[in-house]
Amino acid sequence: MTKDQLRELFLFTDLTDEQLDWIDEHGDVVEFGADTEVFAEGEPARCFWVLLSGTIATARTIGGDRVETARTDQVGVYLGAVSFYLEESLENGYASSARAVTDVRLLALPVGKFALAFRxxxxxxxxxxxxxxxxxRRGQAITGQRERLLALGKLSAGLTHELNNPAAAAARAASTLRDRVAGMRHKLAMLAEGKLDKDALLALTGLQEEFADRVHDAPELSAVATSDLEDELTDWLQDHGVGGSWDLAPVFVAGGLRIADLEGVRAATRINGVDASLDGAMRWLAYTVETESLLREITDSTSRITALVGAAKQYSQLDRAPFQWLNVHEGLKATLVMFGAKLGKGVTLVKDFDRTLPTIPGYPAELNQVWTNLIDNALAAMGGTGTLTVRTARDEDWLLVEVADTGPGIAADIRKRVFEPFFTTKGVGEGTGLGLDVSWRVVVNRHHGDLSVESEPGNTRFQVRLPLTEQP
Incomplete structure (x- = not known):
């Protein structure tokens, strides 16, 4: 090409004669027929291309589909290794594909030599x-870290509340247990000094073991059934001269005991046809049943605390490698646990998980950030009332995670902008407008996946597609 021809291209208009000579010497004019691939996404980025004539289209692979990102016939448009001046950018290959829509002529400049000359x-x-x-890049990294801290801040209050409930329950149960154990020792001493013989005491201790085991298998009863049974046991206790029957009956019902069990206690304490120490025996066994119930409550509470701590550990990934093969359900469950207090009574949670899904390569802490942003937005959209659905499935060569809500939906004009940085529909101080932007970068740029949204009133679905195999 002549210098005058090169100067007609807007990129080279102000170059010196010496620089234009370098372009002419090192550049090659290449022709491609219509519907021919010029270069492919991911291939080594060897050339900086300038359009001389014809129409060309660029495309990227998103969610398994080839999506056209641009089409132009403007002479002088450049494409290919457009960041050639950064050595590291060439290592990643072409960021997109290019196809000749019509017959085209392109000027190809070798990026290695061009980079040296350009610098x-x-x-x-x-x-x-x-x-x-x-x-x-540094700004994006700081933004991502800030978003993660904001998400942790949102969830910390809920996690504190979730931890406080079982901790307080365990503390109350432990305090009550201390009194019940003391009462049990006192009643046992009174029974030993009373009219019961050795065989009667052995029978009562046998019943004690049986009743203690029964507590763990006590059936769940409705409020009406519980009230009826408590009345029934109260009448029986009163008829047999046992004091404080209204206090004992609820304990026995909660422990799974019925009239037949009380009759068994009476039989064990009858001596020569007379009820001997029935009142003391009933109270001693009531202490046993209540003690076992309190121990079960403490066990359940501490197990809940352990589960919450485990979920927080899984969510934060503090002791895990940043990149690993991960089970996506573990991160989803941990995130939902962290949202426990925010779900509220008005929100119905539906977990539709495909347990046959394989592990996938990725950054679990960053994906947990994505789940947090999507779930938080869904809950905010529903305003505390509705159905939150978290679904996983296989979509051809992708793993699909879908977060759906029954909120009012997203208008079409807004839907086009939801992934833009700093764009938010929330009130001042309620949102940064960075959550979906960060989520997009984590899913698309970091994991080579796809993040999309489908919305209509009563059905908004954010869909995350992640590759099943490790990407270059």
Whole structure:
């Protein structure tokens, strides 16, 4: 190409004659027929291309589909290794594909040699461009960290509440247990000093073991059934002269005991046809049943605390490698546990998990951030009332995670902008507008997946597609 022809291209208009000579010497004019691939996404980025004539289209692979991102016939448009001045950018290959829509002519410049010449021609511009790129990356990293901290802040109050409930229950049960154990020792001493013989005491201790075991298998009863049984046992206790029957009956019912069990106690304490120490025996066994119930409550509470701590550990991934093969359900369950207090009584949670899904490669802590943003947005959209559905499935060569809500939906004009940084529909101070932007970068840029949204009133679905195999 002549110098005059090169100067007609807007990129080269202000180059010196010497620089244009370099372009002419090192550049090649290449022709491609219509519907021919010029270069493919992911291939080594060897050339900086400039359109001389014809129409060309670029495309990227998103969610398994080839999506056209641009189509142009403007002479002088450049494509391919457009960040050639950054050495590291060439290692990642072409960021998109290019296809000739019509017959095209392109000027191809070898990026290795062009980068050296470009840095020599425009040293200050190269420094400014490098600074801009690195600054953008650093800003994105800081933004991601800030979003994660904001998410943890949102969830910390809920986690504290969730931890406080079982901890308080365990403390109350332990305090009550201390009194019941003391009462049990006192009643046992009174029974030993009373009219019961050795055989009667052995029979009562046998019943004690049986009743203690029965507590763990006590059936769940409705309020009406519980009230009826308590009345029935209260009448029986009163008829047989046992004091404080209204206190004992609820304990026995909660422990799974019925009239037949009380008759067994009476039989064990009858001596020569007379009820001997029936009142003391009943109270001693009531202490046993209540003690076992309190121990079960303490066990359940501490197990709940352990589960919450485990969920927080899984969510934060503090002791895990940043990149690993992960089970996506573990992160989803941990995130939902962290949201326990925010779900509220008005929200119905539906977990539709495909347990046959394989582990996938990824960054679990960053994906947990995505689940947090999507679930938090869904809950905010429903305003405390509705159905939250978290679904996993296999979608061809992708793992699909879908977070759906029954909120009012997202208008079409807003739907186009939800992934833009700093765009938010929340009130001032309620949202940063960075959550979905960070989620997009984690899913698409970090995991080579896809994040999309489908919405209509009463049915909004954010869909995350992640590759099943490790990406380059």
């Amino acid at each position: 020599k021609w425009f040293p200050m511009a190269v420094h400014l461009l490098q600074g801009m790129v690195l600054g953008t």
